[in-house]
Amino acid sequence: MATAGLVEARSTATTSSYIDIDSLISDDFSPYAHANSLVLATNNSSDPAIDLSTPLSRVLFDLQEIDSHIHTLTSRSALDILTYTSTQNAAAQRILSKVEEERARLNASYERLEKEVLVRHQKAVEAQTIAQRSWEVLRLGRAVQRVLNLARQFEVLISESGLGGTRVGKEDHGVLVRASISILSFRNIMSGEGEQLGRINLVRTLRGRVFEDGEARISDFARRVVREFSMNTLSPALGGASTTSAPTYREVEDSRARFTSAAHILYLLSPAPRIDGQKISRKDFEPEYLIRALQGYLQTAITSSSASIGRALGQLPTLDRALLETSARCQNVVALEALLRSIMAPEHPMVASEVPANIDTLTTDDDTSDEDDTSPTTKQPTENFLAILLNALDTASLPSYFWRSLASSLSTRVQEILNRGGISARTLRSQRDMVRAEIRECVLRGSRLPRTVTLGDARASAASKGEETVENWEREAAVMVGSVVGLLGR
Template sequence: MASAASGPGRGGSTTSTYIDLDALTADDFSPFDHANNLVLATNNPSDPAIDLTTPLSRVLFDLQEIDSHVHTLTSRSALDILKYTSTQNAAAQRILAKVEEDRARLNASYERLEKEVLVRHQKAVEAKTTALRSWEVLRLARSVQRILNLARQFEVVVAESGLGGTRVGKEDHGALARASLSILAFRDIMASEGGELGRINIIKTLRGRVFEDGEARILDYARRVIREFSMSTLSSTASSGGNPATSAPTYREAEDSRARFTSASHILYLLSPAPRIDGQKMTRKDFEPEYLIRALQGYLQTAITSSSASIGRALGQLPSLDRALLETSARCQNIVALQALLRTISAPEHPLLEPEALARAEALDIDTDSDSDSDPDEVIGPDKSVGTDNFLTLLLHALDTASLPSYFWRSLASSLSTRVQEILNRGGVSARTLRSQRDAVRAEIRECVLRGSRMPRTVGLGDARGSAAIKGEEVIENWEREAAVMVGSVVGLLGR
C-alpha cells in the first residue's frame, strides 16, 4: 500500500503510517475487495493451498496501527476537542432553552385554545346531537299524531258508511271512497318515514286492527259490488217467467247502481298496490290497478263460466234451453252495460302516484332539450294523450281484446264446443234430440246473441236525457259475426 506521512501541515505530527487511510475511508470502499487483495498479495494464485495466517496477521497489524494513530491524534488534540465539545454543548443548551420556552408558550396557547374552542365545540356537538334527537322525536310524534288522526277519521267514516252493519247493500259508497283516501294517506306516511314508524307499538296496533282490517272490509265491499253488478232487464224477465214489465229496475235504482259501481271501481283503483321505485313515486302510465283489473276479469270469467255451464246442461235438456239462453243474454247485457259504464269512468287523482302535471313538465323539458329547433306551439301545447284513458281502456288492454261483449261470446263459444262434444260422445236421447232440433237451436242461439248485445234501457251512458231517449233496447253494434261463431260452436258439431 502507499504510505502517507503527517507533516507540519497535519498539526506537526511526526507519526507515519503506510496505511492508505483515504482508500479505507472512501465511500466506495469494499471490505470484500480489500480482503481479496490481501489474500492475493500474500499467496500464489496457482498454489492449491492457501495460507490465511499471513493476511490475518496483516489485518491485525493494520488495526493496531490505526488504533495507535487514532490514539496519537486524540491525545494531541484533546484540548481542541474538549473546547469544541464545550462550545457545541453550550450552543445546544441555548437552543434547548429557547425550544423549551417556545414549547411552554405553545402548550399555554394550546390549553387556551382547547378551553376556548375545543370544549365549546364538544358542547356544541352535544347540543346539536340533542337537538337532532329532539327534532327526530318531534317529527315521529307529529307523524304518530297524524296517523292517530287518520285512524280516528277512518273509523268515523267507516262507521258512518254502514260497512259491516245490519244494512247489507245499503252502505254509503261515497264515504267508503273517502275512507280509501285515508288508507292512502297512511301508506304515504309509512313509506316516507322509511320504516321508523313501523317499530312503534301503537302504530303496529293501528296498522293491524284499524287500517289493514278496514282495508280488507272495504276491498271486500268493492269486489262484491263489482261481482253483483247488474243493469239488464232480461235478468228480471228470466226470474219473472218471461214478463219484461215485472220488477224492472227503475231509473233511480239504475242510477244508484251506476254510482255504487263507480265508487267501487275508484276504491279498487286507489287501493291497488303502488310501490315506490328507488324512493320515487310511480308515474300514472306505469301504474297498473291490479285489484280493479282482477275484479273485472273475475266478473267476466264468472259470467262466462256460469253461461257455459247453464247452456251445456240445457243442450242435454232442450226444454230448458230458452231459459238458459235468456240468462246468458242477460249476462251479456250486463257486460254491454259494464262496457258503456267503464267508458265513462276516468281514473281519479292518486295521491301515491306522481302528479300528472309534474310528469308532463318533465316530459316537456326533455322534449325541449332534445329538439330546441322545434315549433314552440308544439312543445308547450297540451298533451292530447292525457285524460283520454279510462277504465275500459285499461281492461281491454289487460284482456287484449277490442270489445267486452265480443270477448264474452268468443270465450263462451270456445267452451261450448267441448260440452257439445261430450253430449255427442255420450249419445242417447239427448244427442239425437239435439241433432234433430239443430235448426231451432241455431235460431235460438243467434237470437240469444242479438238479444244480449242490446244496450239495456236502464243505461243512459251517464246522461239522464240519454237514458230517457232510449225507447226499449237497441243493438249498439253489428254482432252477426259473434252470432255465427256461437252457432258454429254448437251447431257446427251436429252436422258431422
C-alpha cells in the same frame, strides 16, 4: 474526520508507507477480497498446506498501526475538535431554547383555542343532538296524533256507513269512499315515518284492529257490489222471463252510484308502491284490486254461460232457457262496459299527478286568464275505468271478449258430446239449423243495450226507442255459431 486524518497521515513522516490507505477507504472495498489477497501474498497457491497465522498477524499489525495513527491524529487535533464540538453544542443549545419557547407558546395557544373553540364545540354538538332528538320526538308525537285522529275519523265513517250492520246492502257507499281516503292517508303517513311509527304499540294496534280490519271490510263490500252487478237492477227482464217490474229512475241512479263508489274504492285501495322513494306515476299505476274484481266478474259470467249451454246442448229442450240466461249475462257485460266508460279514474293520493309539459304561460289579460284556467290543456287528463280494463284484458270491447271466450270454451264441450255419441249427438246434428238460429238470436239479444243504461258519450241519444245494439255483433255471432255448428258438420 477519520478519513481526513488518515489522508493527512499519509503526507506525514509518521504514516506507514506499506499500508494501502486508498484501498481501505474506497467505496468498493471488500473485506473478502482483501483477506484473499493477504492469504495469497503470504502463501504459495500450489502448496496444499495453507498458513493463516502470517496473514492474521499482518491484519492485526495493520489494525494496530491504524489505531495508533488515529490516536496520533486525535491527540494532535484535540483542541480543534473540542472547539468545534463546543461551538456545535452552543448552537444546538440556542436552537433548542428557541424551539422550547415556540413549543411553550404553541401549547398556550392550543390551550386557549381548546377553551374557546373545542369546549364550546362539544357543548354545541351536545345541544344539537338534544335538539335533534327532541325534534324527532315531537315529529313522531305529531305523527302518532295524526294517526290517532285518522283512526277516530275512520271509525266514525265506518259507523256512519252502516258497514257490518244488520241491513246488508244498505251501506252508505259515499261514506265508504271517504273512509278509503282515510286509509290512503294512513298509508301515506306510514310510508314517511313507517320505521319509527311501526315500533309504537299504539300505532301497531291501530293498524291491525282499525285500518287493516276496516280495509278488509270495505274491500269485501266493494267486491260484493261488483260481483252482484246485474242488469236486473238497471232494466226489466228480457223476453218476459221474469215478472219483476222495471226499475224506477231513482233505483237505476242508486245502482249506478253504488257501483261507481265500489269501483272507486277498489281503485283507491289498490297497492301503489313507491319507486326509489318517489310516488308511482299515473301511467305506471295499475289498480290491481279493481282489475281483479272485474276480471272475476267476467270469468264467472263466462264460466256459468259455458256450463249452462254445454248442458243444454246435450238436452236441446233446455237450450232456449240457457241461451236466454247467456244473453242476459252478456247484457250485464254490455251494461258494465257502458257504466265503466262513464266512470273516470279519481285522483289517487299515492299516485303522482303528471302535469302536461306544453302548458302555455298565462297572459296578463283578464279574459285570456279566465280562458286558460278552464282550458283542457291545463288540466290533468283522466282515464275512464273501461280503458284500464280493456288494456288489462288486451281486447277492444267487453262483449267481444265475452263471446270469444265463451266460444273457445264451447268447442270443447261440443266435442265431448260428439265423442260420447248417442241420441244427444244425433239430435244435435239433426237440429243444427235450429241451434244456429238460436245462437245468433242469443248473440243479438245479448248485444243490445237497454234504454235505462246511458252511455257517457254521444251514443247515449242514438237510440231513443227500443234498445241499442253493440257494433259488430254479426262477427261475434259468426264466431259463436262456428264454435258449435262448425263441429257438427264434420
